[in-house]
Amino acid sequence: MNTAITGVSLLLPGLTDPRGLLRPAVTDGEPVDPAALIGKKGLRYKDRATQLGLCMAKAALTDAGLLGPSGITIPGERVGVVVSTNLGNVDTVCRAVETIAKEGTAGLSPMDTPNASSNITASEIAIRFDLRGPNLTVCNGATSGLDAVRWAALTLRSGRADRMLVIGVEPENPMTRALVGGPVVDGGAALVLSRSAEADRCRAVLGPAVRAATLADGAGRLADAVPHAGAWVTDHSDVVPEFAARVDLSGWGECSGALGVMQCAAAVGWADSGRTDPVCALTGGHPGAVASAGLVLRPPGPSS
Amino acid sequence: MSYPITGVGAVASIGNTPDEIFTGLCAGRSGLGPLRGFDREKFTAQQLFEIDDRAGTGDEPGRATRFLIEAVRQAAEDAGLPEDLSGVPVLIGTGLRELRSLELWWRDGIPFDASELDFGPALRRRFGAVDTHTFANACSASLYALALGWDLLEQGDADTVIVAGCDTVTESMFGQADRVQPPPPEVRPFDRGRQGTILGEGAAAVVLRRDADPGRPVRGWLRSVAINCDARHPTAPDREGITASVRQAHRIAGADPRDIDLVVLHGTGTPINDLMETEVTASVFAAATPALTGIKSQTGHTSGSAGLMSLLVALSCIGTGRIPPVGGLVDPLPEADGLRLVRDAPLSQPVHLAQVNGFGFGGVNAVAIVAGAA
Known part of the structure; x- marks a missing residue:
């Protein structure tokens, strides 16, 4: 069974068109303003990652044709959510211990309680759009975004859901910046995944996924799967074959858990630009990393 | 399966x-x-x-x-x-x-x-x-x-x-x-x-x-795991979502509520979780009376590990024919009338099929069914 991307959204400072990911990063973009995108209602007390995630969710569901004037247009129990984020609620957690040290727990806001749990973004998205299928938060380091796509695809294969909304999001704030030692993307991307056979608006088809102990092994297995990929989306220039284009997203800041999902969005941008050759996405594999994860994405054929 | x-x-x-x-x-x-x-x-x-x-x-x-x-x-x-x-x-x-x-x-x-x-x-x-x-x-x-x-x-x-x-x-x-x-x-x-x-x-x-190794012990059999999301409230459980997860677990396992001998409840001790879980259990098991227990009065709420911890307890109940009581339970809530909450002392009773509940913040529900030797 093949899995297709049937909806996509991108939300970065200064960029929302996936085709823009094929160009160098925008360095002077304004921070995303969630209230301007989806209205102020319901955003109060939500952390930055959740606000950004809600915006991406709405845009991706709309792009997939799943959102009507009165909400989701297919049964909500058949739609699941996977959020990939490593840094999502780092700000809430750090702020809480700081407050407790200074003022004791009386200084805490009860409204922060849900934000102390790392699945806050996924659950808020489910609540806002009535998505009652499997609801998963993947916090898996550098490979997290592509891992989230893998688990969403598995959930479709196993029949637990008919559509999966996958979101990769990381927020910028003093805590996340200090933790990763530099600027954070403060945005991300979202995908809607469907079974290919049921996809009436295919943007790209997911090919094989690989996971390997090292970057070289992961790259090798991707190259074996698609010897003539047109582009490689990866932070590592040394694994890209000479004939292939390299798409480098590192200029957007530390993308962490958002990276793999942004890579998939870049592949959709590749297809949207009229290219028909496959794309390889590759994350992880840097020194000290657990593993590398890779994914092949193919633009839809002329017949689809 | x-x-x-x-x-x-x-x-x-x-x-x-x-x-x-x-x-x-x-x-x-x-x-x-x-x-x-x-x-x-x-x-x-x-x-x-x-x-x-x-x-x-x-x-x-x-x-x-x-x-x-x-x-x-x-x-x-x-x-x-x-x-x-x-x-x-x-x-x-x-x-x-x-x-x-x-x-x-x-x-x-x-x-x-x-x-x-x-x-x-x-x-x-x-x-x-x-x-x-x-x-x-x-x-x-x-x-x-x-x-x-x-x-x-x-x-x-x-x-x-x-x-x-x-x-x-x-x-x-x-x-x-x-x-x-x-x-x-x-x-x-x-x-x-x-x-x-x-x-x-x-x-x-x-x-x-996927398959048992010949000659090695099997601790139990996993018959199903259901997962869903309430999509209702960031912290409070929802009747409809929890009920759907329990029924889904039964359906995947091909189990009738009357087949289930034991439910290891999520049982956090919060007023709202326990009320909701009791009402859902009473409704789903209207035609059956499995033994009910929960472990959090003695282990605390161990958060992410809680569901699997309860599942291991269910396997021990299946293996030993003993069910530990709900610690601290003296005066059950009225909605539990007619339910068989294990109290005061371990209950000796054969257990063949057990259900394990896990519910979380954000309305994430997961329910597993485990069985003894086939």
């Missing part, structure tokens, strides 16, 4: 192995104690179910990882797996990841690398595992991970999967609870006098196989 559980492992405040924990539950032992890792002057509540493993006074980083490693080690050994787990997917459900280490980094400057927020790097160092996955799914996390482990086997992506859950208590979560609820003196699930939950620490792990 049904998959053998070939290895188990766990640590909690009341025991360092699944057997010790089960024995402790049956003996009425409690892991509740005074705060060990937090500054007592900062909190109204003064008790937690902590694992007493700290070397000195004050707190230290990396404890969730340490508990996880021990539970996985036990489970792998029990299943006869090699020390090298490079070919085995390891799925970890957790509520709070290594956020306690993050807290100590931010507040006290104790060195911490962002990559250690999840458990992958530690599992790679200790077991050579590379296909590791950390899922932060609140208090149903380990049963959610179990559902994905099931899918890996069913879809032919793996022959062996290790599923685990682990958590320590973070100061941020404990602090938020301290801010919003008066501290309960004890956890009394399903009692009229229940006043809330108290967090605990622990880790649990199982080895799941």
Whole structure:
């Protein structure tokens, strides 16, 4: 069974068109303003990652044709959510211990309680759009975004859901910046995944996924799967074959858990630009990393 | 479909192995104690179910990882797996990841690398595992991970999967609870006098196989795991969502409610969870009377590991024919009239098929069905 991307959204400072990911990063973009995108209602007390995630969710569901004037247009129990984020609620957690040290727990806001749990973004998205299928938060380091796509695809294969909304999001704030030692993307991307056979608006088809102990092994297995990929989306220039284009997203800041999902969005941008050759996405594999994860994405054929 | 559980492992405040924990539950032992890792002057509540493993006074980083490693080690050994787990997917459900280490980094400057927020790097160092996955799914996390482990086997992506859950208590979560609820003196699930939950620490792990190995023991059979989301409220449970998850678990397992001998309830001791869970259980089991128990009065609410911890208890009930009582239950809530909550002393009763509930913040529900030898 093949899995297709049937909806996509991108939300970065200064960029929302996936085709823009094929160009160098925008360095002077304004921070995303969630209230301007989806209205102020319901955003109060939500952390930055959740606000950004809600915006991406709405845009991706709309792009997939799943959102009507009165909400989701297919049964909500058949739609699941996977959020990939490593840094999502780092700000809430750090702020809480700081407050407790200074003022004791009386200084805490009860409204922060849900934000102390790392699945806050996924659950808020489910609540806002009535998505009652499997609801998963993947916090898996550098490979997290592509891992989230893998688990969403598995959930479709196993029949637990008919559509999966996958979101990769990381927020910028003093805590996340200090933790990763530099600027954070403060945005991300979202995908809607469907079974290919049921996809009436295919943007790209997911090919094989690989996971390997090292970057070289992961790259090798991707190259074996698609010897003539047109582009490689990866932070590592040394694994890209000479004939292939390299798409480098590192200029957007530390993308962490958002990276793999942004890579998939870049592949959709590749297809949207009229290219028909496959794309390889590759994350992880840097020194000290657990593993590398890779994914092949193919633009839809002329017949689809 | 049904998959053998070939290895188990766990640590909690009341025991360092699944057997010790089960024995402790049956003996009425409690892991509740005074705060060990937090500054007592900062909190109204003064008790937690902590694992007493700290070397000195004050707190230290990396404890969730340490508990996880021990539970996985036990489970792998029990299943006869090699020390090298490079070919085995390891799925970890957790509520709070290594956020306690993050807290100590931010507040006290104790060195911490962002990559250690999840458990992958530690599992790679200790077991050579590379296909590791950390899922932060609140208090149903380990049963959610179990559902994905099931899918890996069913879809032919793996022959062996290790599923685990682990958590320590973070100061941020404990602090938020301290801010919003008066501290309960004890956890009394399903009692009229229940006043809330108290967090605990622990880790649990199982080895799941596509096929049992001839000549090796099977600890039980996984018959189904259902997962869904309420999509209603960030912290409060929802009747419709919970009911759907329980019915889905029965449907996947091909089980009638009358086939189920035991339900290990989520039973947090909060007024709203226990009321909702009781009402849903009464409704789903209208034509049946399984024995009902829950473990959190003695282990505390162990968050991400709680579901799998309950599942290991269910396996012990199946294996021994003994069901530990709900500790602290004196005067059951009126909605439990007609339900068979185990009280006061362990109940001796054969158990063939058991249901295990796990519900979490964000309305993430997971329900598993396990069986004894086929």
